[in-house]
Amino acid sequence: MKVYSEIGVRRFWQVVGDLVVVGWGWLCVELGLLVFRVTNALGAPGRKAAEAGDGLQGDLRKLSEPIGKVPVVGDQLRAPVDGAASAAGKLAQAGRDQAHAVEQLAYVLAGVAIGLPILFALLIWLPPRIRFARRATAVQKFIDNAADLDLFALRAMANQPMHKLAKISSDPVTAWRDGDRDIIAKLATLELRTNGLKPPRTPATT
DSSP, X not given: OOOXXXXXXXXXXXXHHHHHHHHHHHHHHHHHHHHHHHHHHTTHHHHHHHHHHHHHHHHHHHHHHHHHTSTTTHHHHHHHHHHHXXXXXXXXXXXXXXXXXXXXXXXXXHHHHHHHXXXXXXXXXXXXXXXXXXXXXXXXXXXSSGGGHHHHHHHHHHHSOHHHHHHHOSOHHHHHHTTOHHHHHHHHHHHHHHTTOOOOOOTTOO
């Protein structure tokens, strides 16, 4: 698999692009973690309410036991204490529910803050990188020796802009038919460089 161009400038920008995407991903993760911490902090009152409710409920339960042992009126005295303990338990549960809801929201917001920007970057960056790798890998399979340059010279005449062909020869088709190795090598080089590759090193290549 040909991942990077053999042409220095193009390879440089490919590496820079890859590093930018990696850096962008790292930045999005850090932003997502920050969003999670800030959002999850909003659940602190709920967690404190749950902690206070649990503590109050425990204290009332402990108080209820000796009160219930009071002769004759123990049950009557214990009933409101148990009711208060039950209310404290409900308060604690409400606090836990609030804290849980805030935590779930924090996870969702963090996921969005991380996932969407990274997905957007991948949609821009990944397709051209895949196209380059597939095209360069396929083209490289045809480059074994100077004889293969004829194929890429022909492709250059079909694919390359006319002004680029004119810089190489005023009549590239005739030069190709006549087997002008110098012109063929230049045409092939033009096409190969478009695909991020260099021609094989031969005396005829410039």
